[in-house]
Amino acid sequence: MNRSVNCFKRKVMLSLLFSITCGIIMAQIPVTGIVRVAGTGTPIAAAEIRVQNKKISTVTDEKGQFKLSVPSSKDVLLVKAYDFNSTEVPVRGRTELVIELNSDVFTPLFKDIFSLNGILPMSALTASEKAISSSGQRPVLTADDLIASTLSGDVRGISHSGAFNQGSSLFIRGLNSLNSNAQPLFIVDGVVWESMYGNQSIQSGFFDNTLESLDLNDIENISVIKDGTSIYGSKASNGVVLINTKHSTSTVTKINVNVLGGVVSQPGSVPMMKGEEFRIFTNDLFSSIGLPNNTVSEKGYLQSTYNPNGLPEDQLTLLGFMETDPTKVLYNTYHNETNWNNEVYRGGTNNSYMLNVMGGDDNAAYYFSLGYTANKGVVKTTDLSRINTRFNADLKLLSNFDMNMFIGFAQTERSMQDDGMDFYTSPTWLSKIKSPIVSPFTYTKAGNRTLDYADADVFDIGNPTAILANSLNSTQTLRFNFGVEPIYRINSELTLRTRFNYDLYKDNERRFVPMGGTALRYIEGKGYSENQVSSQAIRNQNIFDETRLTYVNSLDESNHLKTTYGFRYINNTLESAYVTEHNTKSDISKFVTGSFDFLQVYGVNNSTKSLSHFLQAEYDYQGRYFLTATASMDASSRFGNDTEGGIQLFGRSWALFPSINAGWIVSSEEFMNDVDAINFWKIRAGYGVTGNDDIKDYDAMAYFSSVRFMDKANGLIISNLENSKLQWETTAKANIGTDINLNNDQITLSFDVFSSLTSNMLTLKNAPEITGLGQYWNNGGSMTNKGYEFSVDAKALNLKHLKWEFGVNVGHYKNEVTELPNGSYPTSVYGGEVLTAVGQPAGSFYGYKSLGVLSTALQASTAYTNVETGAKGYLRLKNSDGTYSKFNAGDILFYDRDQNGIINDKDKNVIGDPNPKLYGGFKSIISVDRLSLNAQFNFSYGNQVYNYSRNLLESGKDLSNQTLAMLNRWTGDGQVTSQPRAAWGDPMGNSRFSDRWIEDGSYLRLKTLTLSYDVPIKSSYIEGIRIWASADNLLTFTNYLGLDPEFSAGNSVYMQGIDAGFVPQTQTYTIGIKLNL
């Protein structure tokens, strides 16, 4: 943007000269005024005043006074001054003006920002758009995290996990798709950024975040555009995020150095049972299946495979860990108090170094940057390093021919450990469920501890310490892009430009699950796995070209029109290869060879091509009335050839996406003359249709897939039917909004109401049986989002030295599924279920309702009342063999919704909604001269979350260690408690997915607190030094029982509000220095 602003400035200078010579001739209404500092009233000299859209301008004198003649009383003056935020002042027939400018410490309100078709003054926007300008001093690493923390009321952003660089799930204005991508479209330097949301890491709990290759220091600005996005038609239904990287802003060479370092605190743990508590718990567990609870064997080994349905019958008496005699050999093995949390976690560190240089001359300007980031993760042995470089150049080749270049490269390497609740391989999860009585190390027969890692213990739970030491999990990601943009100005009105980009993304992952330290795993249909090696390689190549022909015409002084026709072509090729095999015989062989057990190979080679034609007209009347009309026409290789929506042309189906947005600056009207308190008031309205083309490649076509026959030969089978009707999802959005600035920009209000309807949603349907195929994707069903966004920003204090800006930013949406072609359906997620049903919000938790624990045998025997006969009896459960089991004292009393006395699927109901009632944030910026304190709070209110970790840690069904909550478990008749009894295998399903695990996920979090100081230094070498310190996640207020109320188990709509036990976000303390040379 700076490049363009620069260009813009030059134009201003030209027009200034021009106005001095000829402005006076055109003058009709003389206007005088003063420009001064808001708050203090000090006059501002050399402020520039320009009449919008007209070549008339002037500057203030030393007293801040100016004199100007404007052609019309309806004109708007643009006022700019160095160190101050610009403003726009409507003349409204006045002849004497007092104009107050606010320090640029405050958030600017009238700057030029990037929109979908170039740069616009904020006041001319017709769509709902928010922007973040460049930021140097943040410990966050990726653009999505920055959006999540800064625009928290405009975008509902949720960090995936506390692991470094994992990114966030972003939802703009609700949930706009069920089965397709619901994440916004990223446009980086004008190029559609391939999100690769479909890629899955082979490490559990990790996400491919392609934005990680963009260094925040390279980003000039980010704009979030919520409606009026039809120019990106079939890709824009989830909103658009525009990101622009830096270009040289001046011909003077500038060098910028950023260095930061920080520490990340070690995650805590929910309070878990201590050794003796655990031992008593296991006694309870064993007695629940009628086992003698103190059977001790010299062998001391429970050779069971982990089997929640019961211990193998012949191996029940070998409970060496019950040994109480310290003289016995096994005593020491089972009398430890290991703090498994400390075995797995540690404090982490972050370091980042960044250098950028910009400069050039009038014909060639360049921006170059080099950055290095290193992180030591809070999980032992995990780390990350990234090296990134960028080169952007702007060349003026001819007087009417420019060429811009964009080159970016980033390489990230990380070592990781499986995260989340993987029973076999995740050290973080094992650290929770592993009993404290065992040690990470083995014991000799004499009872002495060795330094050898212990294998999985007697409870068949792996040893996280050994896994950390023996596993080998790593990822190497590389992203390279090369882009050029030739711009040919045909004449003063017509410009032809094309943006070409080549993008290459490569990801190589390897994973090794050791046998030392992991529990033996049975793989259904295959056999036992001792260890496992896997590797995955992904290669994505994207060729992008967008050509725009722009026609700018001022029909007369009042009417301005900008028309753009363009077409966009995207050709994406995704290749991936995944190999996994088991039982390499030894932990020394950690590489895939293709010769071990259960070899499994999978790969894709997908190509997607899409083509779009678009037309946009932006019309502006007197800087007061704005109208933007856009239409695009999209075709894609993913669409069928005979779709019901859109039009048919040249043998293809084309989707049509129109939108219209209008803006009216009410404050520029003469009838607002007397309302001085309102210095700016705009009303916006828009309606547009966009789409979602995130259909699986080739789904509309018939194809054959390769299958293995006899593990040796390849065969081909029909795998997909041609569904020529398969099409994009359609989202129609309506928006009405208003922006009001009060009291010379002291208070800024913005309010938007929106409503959207997504139809033709992708849904799975069963293929006709006779085809022999499974399910296929089809369009049908609809969903609405209705909501509002509100923000207020106030300059609470505006003194000479002390300035305080405070802002609140709140969003709300209500999602509702309104139509489903095949009726409602549940989706299994992490041991729970979400329901998709008409009338319910997407992602609703669907499970049983619990009414406490049956305290007494009498209560249990009368828990059910037959509605017809009035007879009382037990509530029962139907077993898989057709018999019934009774819910006894100590079991959960589940709500028998259909009152048939049997607790089954029909008793399930919606038990929670992961969608918040309100989300957003507060910000506070206090600056005292050179010192500034910036606080950013985020909150979510009224959302429910499913605490899956707690579900397992309070299930009382196996030999996993449990939380202290389980100390209150029911143990005897008459005990009133909320925790049911411990029961091996949980035969009554007390720990089933029920409202016991649904919690209020509301929270308020001090996301970042930054203190920065501009060192007063004036030297010919150093232009400025800023030192800063920042703390992340310093405070969190929540009732949530888990470690961190902010988590996202995935980008899918179905995955929201599910705590899958990933590494929690912890406090991070960072200090940094920024040098301008």
Next chain:
Amino acid sequence: MKKISYILLLLVFASFMLIGCDGMLKVDSDRDVFVDDYGLKSTNDSLYSIFGVLSQVEKLADSYVLLGELRGDLMDVTSKAGPYLKEINNFNISADNPYVNKKDYYAIINNCNYIIKNADTTLLKNNEKVMYKVLAAAKGIRAWTYMQLALNFKTVIYYEEPLLTLKDAEKSFPVYDLEQLADVLIKDIEPYKDYTKPSFGSLYTADISDCFFPIRFILGDLYLWTGQYENAANEYRDLIFKERYLITASYQSSLTVVNKVFNGGSELYWGSCFLTSSSENITNIIASNEYSDVFMLDSLVKDYQLTASPFILNDWDSSRYMNSATLDTLCDLRKRQSVMSNMEVGSTYFMGGASTLLTKNYLSKFIYMNLPSSVTKKVMPYRVALLYLRYAEAVNRLGKTHLAMAVLKNGLNPTIYNGVIIPVSEISIPMPNYMNFTNSRFTYNIGIRARSLFHPELDDRFVIPATLDSVAKISYMEDLICNELALETAFEGNRFHDLMRFAIRRDSTDYLAAKVAAKHPNNPNIQTILSDRNNWYLK
């Protein structure tokens, strides 16, 4: 004017972009093959498509055996059996039972249809129209699959076009029962009965040509089901003759005799019928033993989820082993290689072992089809003994009861036409084709029972009572055949349909119901359920 020319230029350009778009949007893949690129124009293409079909046939292996046997009277579930196995055993099958899935059958049919419609039959290789073999193989697989579908589900939806588009798949197609289907299929495959199997070599040790279903066998079965016994007998006989399928002493088991007394020892060779290299193979459904998880049968057996019914155990135990006219005992050696008592999980040694103290009866027959040392595993829908028994069933219904008996007892060799084994009354002149086993290639044929009962021809109790009238003789002999099918082919997957065929032929629902109900002494409902013929079919 200049502006207008620019705009015109732009319009021309835009329309070029629109028209050119079809090519610009055409996509390709190295992993998937699109219809346009896949024309079956070469033998390689046909290889891929046949292997594709065979990979789909693999999916039927488990359900073929489990639906065929658990619903019958020979195989039973244990308490360790999973709920889906119990459901099949109890004729109470839930909608999500993975062993009951019509789609698996139609997937084979649809893929076969594609081959049949697209095979380039003009293709010559070594001056031979190679594609006819592929065509015949595809038609055979398709017909067998349709037959299974009709036998299991009563009716089928019949179509001959490959369904590649949703539009095509939503068309309405005729629904046929077995009678109607047989008519259509017989017409469809009859012209292909003389084509040999395509030769695709071997994968591991498995000969791929053993994966195809001989057209004559299917024709024979279709004729048998529809009461066209002479046609059936002719097809079976011609298949035996042309392919030289023989029952000889090579797989004969025997008890060791020392000093004219059984000494407890035995030499067991009958189980070798089930090995990959056996000459008993006609059609195998094969899978790799290495990485594949398509067959679960061996795991089910090893987990002891499946066992043998008391009826079949007793049936074996009450067969009469004839060492000589004077030395005999009650013992069928097929039992020792069909079930075993103490098979350890993962054990590599299973041959031999005592059979007297049976507590757990593992179905060891499957272990022969899936040797731990072998890289392939299989089930055998068609094998030589079954072919002979089907032949016996057909000729018995033609009134040739003694010829049928000879199949079991004496062997189909040139010596049987001596007026004793086959009475003169049964030998018509000229001898019908289906009776003709006079060729010298049949010289060493022995009776099916002779492979496990040594000299059944000496058994004076195993005869057709002369007192019976001709109708009763047929019925008597058919019972013997039905029982021999149990003794010989227990657990192989054909039992329930065999019982169905006999019951339908005799119009005696009870023939099936009573036999199966005997397996369920504690569940009287089974007899009631099976008294309704509709319940013989899966929903």
